[in-house]
Amino acid sequence: MQFPYRSEFEHEEPYGAPQLAVDVRLNTNENPYPPSALVREAMERAAGEALRDLNRYPDRDFAELRKKISAYLAQESGVAPSPNQIWAANGSNEIMAQLLTAFAGPGRKVMTFVPSYSMYSEYARNTFSQFVAGARGDDFRLDLARAQADIERERPAIIFLASPNNPTGTALDFQELRAILHIAAQVEPQGAPGARSLVVVDEAYAEFRREGVPSALELLEEYPHLVVTRTMSKAFAAAGLRLGYAVADPRLIVQLNVVRLPYHLSSLTQAVACAALDHAADLQANVAQLRADRDALVDELRNRGFEVLQSDANFICFGRFSDRHREWERVLAQGVLIRETGPAEFLRVTVGTTPENRAFLDALGYRC
Numbered sequence: 001m002q003f004p005y006r007s008e009f010e011h012e013e014p015y016g017a018p019q020l021a022v023d024v025r026l027n028t029n030e031n032p033y034p035p036s037a038l039v040r041e042a043m044e045r046a047a048g049e050a051l052r053d054l055n056r057y058p059d060r061d062f063a064e065l066r067k068k069i070s071a072y073l074a075q076e077s078g079v080a081p082s083p084n085q086i087w088a089a090n091g092s093n094e095i096m097a098q099l100l101t102a103f104a105g106p107g108r109k110v111m112t113f114v115p116s117y118s119m120y121s122e123y124a125r126n127t128f129s130q131f132v133a134g135a136r137g138d139d140f141r142l143d144l145a146r147a148q149a150d151i152e153r154e155r156p157a158i159i160f161l162a163s164p165n166n167p168t169g170t171a172l173d174f175q176e177l178r179a180i181l182h183i184a185a186q187v188e189p190q191g192a193p194g195a196r197s198l199v200v201v202d203e204a205y206a207e208f209r210r211e212g213v214p215s216a217l218e219l220l221e222e223y224p225h226l227v228v229t230r231t232m233s234k235a236f237a238a239a240g241l242r243l244g245y246a247v248a249d250p251r252l253i254v255q256l257n258v259v260r261l262p263y264h265l266s267s268l269t270q271a272v273a274c275a276a277l278d279h280a281a282d283l284q285a286n287v288a289q290l291r292a293d294r295d296a297l298v299d300e301l302r303n304r305g306f307e308v309l310q311s312d313a314n315f316i317c318f319g320r321f322s323d324r325h326r327e328w329e330r331v332l333a334q335g336v337l338i339r340e341t342g343p344a345e346f347l348r349v350t351v352g353t354t355p356e357n358r359a360f361l362d363a364l365g366y367r368c
């Protein structure tokens with residue numbers, strides 16, 4: 001029997017990096033340090049309390065969580081959005097899917113500049129939006145003149161900019177971001193007469209940026225068509241929690257609310273996320289260490305003859321390999337899983353614990 005599967009999904013594969021049982025897993029940009037005993041206890045207490053009311057649906061508007069995200073951002077980036085500027089969902093992946101449901105769809109375009117996070121094209125496919133891949137410069141940074149021409153020609157409803165970018169690791173230049181926001185503010189998206197293009201800055205790795213690199217959150221007051229997304233999957237060491245959030249104009253949050261599923265954030269997720277935010281400093285205690293280890297790893301890879309892209313994230317994109325698949329397999333054979341992604345001749349490695357980084361370097365060897 002044939003199922004009425006949509007032709008758009010025919011021959012498509014589900015997204016996902018290999019989940020292999022090897023000793024050293026440096027392929028999905030997780031934080032290698034699990035929550036401390038103190039934070040685990042706080043989370044267990046919060047989850048225990050939520051369980052008492054498990055017969056009830058959760059708070060649909062996750063009021064407590066919004067307040068705590070606002071307080072966290074005030075401390076992390078100096079910008080304190082009001083709770084009605086905040087949205088949360090099961091990972092920033094879900095938020096982006098909701099953004100496309102609300103603002104893209106049939107007859108509209110979604111654009112990014114590749115290489116970038118490969119899920120953007122999948123959200124577009126799933127919402128029957130047209131995906132447009134603009135090109136970057138030779139150094140994989142944004143090429144502003146080209147980006148402007150692409151945006152003005154394509155007139156996308158949504159422009160995704162990951163900063164720091166995945167898979168390259170490089171943060172977006174702030175002046176360039178301002179320039180893109182100005183350009184987008186002049187563009188009437190195809191299929192949305194009278195509207196303006198949205199710019200979504202995906203800051204999944206923001207906490208790993210180096211000192212002095214500002215967050216796009218600082219521009220929210222000035223640009224109502226800006227959306228900033230973040231996640232607790234990386235710096236917060238809580239990838240298993242599935243909690244992402246967005247900050248934007250309150251009117252846009254009201255519109256997003258329309259397309260969410262009923263009670264999309266479980267009471268357990270809300271309770272544990274609140275406990276995590278109460279212990280943000282503890283959970284992120286290793287971020288400084290990861291930054292220092294990243295910089296040391298970049299130096300060491302360069303010393304060994306590899307080309308390494310600048311990283312403001314917890315991963316590093318390095319090359320070049322005429323046959324990167326063979327290289328990936330060679331490293332895997334020694335018990336270290338990295339990721340075969342990024343520009344054609346590059347591989348990506350997540351910064352792990354200090355011994356994991358050492359195991360990776362031992363497996364990789366030198367560039368001959």
Ligand code: PMP
Pocket residue numbers: 028029090091092093094117162165166202204230231232233239242243244
């Ligand atoms: N954006 C980028 C750039 C990412 O790399 C990831 C995760 N790999 C995400 C968003 C999604 O993260 P999550 O759904 O876990 O919040």
